[in-house]
Amino acid sequence: MKKSLLFLIALIFGAGLFAQECSDLFFSEYLEGSGNNKALEIYNPTDGEIDLSLYTINRYSNGDPDPTNTMNLSGMIQAKGVVVVTNGQVDSVWVGSYWSIPVDPALYDKGDLHGTGDYPTPMYFNGNDAMTLEKITGEIVDLFGKTGFDPGSNGWNDIPPTYLAGDEFWTSWTKDHTLIRKHTVKEGVMANPATFMVNIEWDSIAKNYFDSLGYHHCDCGTLGIDFNKLQHSVVMYPNPSTNNTVTLSASAKIEFVSVVNEIGQVVYSEDFASPKKSVVVKGNFFTSGIYIVTARFADSSIYVDKLIVR
Numbered sequence: 001m002k003k004s005l006l007f008l009i010a011l012i013f014g015a016g017l018f019a020q021e022c023s024d025l026f027f028s029e030y031l032e033g034s035g036n037n038k039a040l041e042i043y044n045p046t047d048g049e050i051d052l053s054l055y056t057i058n059r060y061s062n063g064d065p066d067p068t069n070t071m072n073l074s075g076m077i078q079a080k081g082v083v084v085v086t087n088g089q090v091d092s093v094w095v096g097s098y099w100s101i102p103v104d105p106a107l108y109d110k111g112d113l114h115g116t117g118d119y120p121t122p123m124y125f126n127g128n129d130a131m132t133l134e135k136i137t138g139e140i141v142d143l144f145g146k147t148g149f150d151p152g153s154n155g156w157n158d159i160p161p162t163y164l165a166g167d168e169f170w171t172s173w174t175k176d177h178t179l180i181r182k183h184t185v186k187e188g189v190m191a192n193p194a195t196f197m198v199n200i201e202w203d204s205i206a207k208n209y210f211d212s213l214g215y216h217h218c219d220c221g222t223l224g225i226d227f228n229k230l231q232h233s234v235v236m237y238p239n240p241s242t243n244n245t246v247t248l249s250a251s252a253k254i255e256f257v258s259v260v261n262e263i264g265q266v267v268y269s270e271d272f273a274s275p276k277k278s279v280v281v282k283g284n285f286f287t288s289g290i291y292i293v294t295a296r297f298a299d300s301s302i303y304v305d306k307l308i309v310r
Helices: 002-020 105-110
Strands: 026-032 038-043 055-060 069-072 082-086 130-135 140-144 177-181 202-206 234-237 245-260 266-282 289-297 302-309
Touching: 026 082, 026 130, 026 140, 082 105, 202 234, 234 302, 245 302, 266 289
Parallel strands: none
Antiparallel strands: 026 038, 026 177, 038 082, 055 069, 055 130, 130 140, 177 202, 234 245, 245 266, 245 289, 289 302
16 A cells, blocks of 8 residues: 555656646757857747746846846747847947947847847856746746856866866856757756756857757657657757758767658768767758758767758
8 A cells, every 4th residue: 555655646746747848938049159149049848829028037147146137028939939039239339448349240130039238138148157047926947057156257067076167268168158958858947956067958069159049959849750868969050951061069979970851861871980079961962851860879879860951
């Protein structure tokens, strides 16, 4: 009887935890580039529209335990869609000892919403600030970083046990980088972590890269493909691709890549005599449509993902 009761309790609590997945907004991309090139992408994993006026973006600057500044959001976000929020400074501003340069116009054009452009707003964040997506009632639905903790000017990296870049700025994952949420993540971080381990839920790529803004692939979607559980960190970008080129960047060496079109034809495949962590696939065989990209690693594990070509 006791075992049955414990099993029932586990089912109830397990169902509650499962129900949280794909049920509320979360950050899907984080761009901390040069100057004021700052952007956040918000993803709606649900099957319905959500009113953004019920949410705010908050910056917790330099270890502040309370929000340093807040941005009220507006508009609607479509089911399985994204909204991109960028810094709103479009002119150079003299701030006493230097010129604060504007956001890159190409990045600004990617935005659906923009900060005011007047410092300070949350969209002037740096790689050492904690950022939250909160409901107007104060409930945190997603958290990037750790509030009430200053990681130092170079922010966080992927090196245990501290996961702090310290003086080794070249190891930082959060300062001067673009981060993309792993497609296996189905819900936001709602509690302050003991240690922010950025590599658990994010992939980090070069700064000022923003071609992937405006689209997010997540397992909350209904693609109908049984994706393998990843054994390695992999970023495929740009996705969607608009220049007949896609790059796979991984934490382990790739020894084989294939690309299959919508009707099952293999349009590209290659075995690499010397496995490598970065593979660029480019060719006129790419036409507008959906492709399935498969990568095999040197340890025989497999990565499978969807690529959209426009």
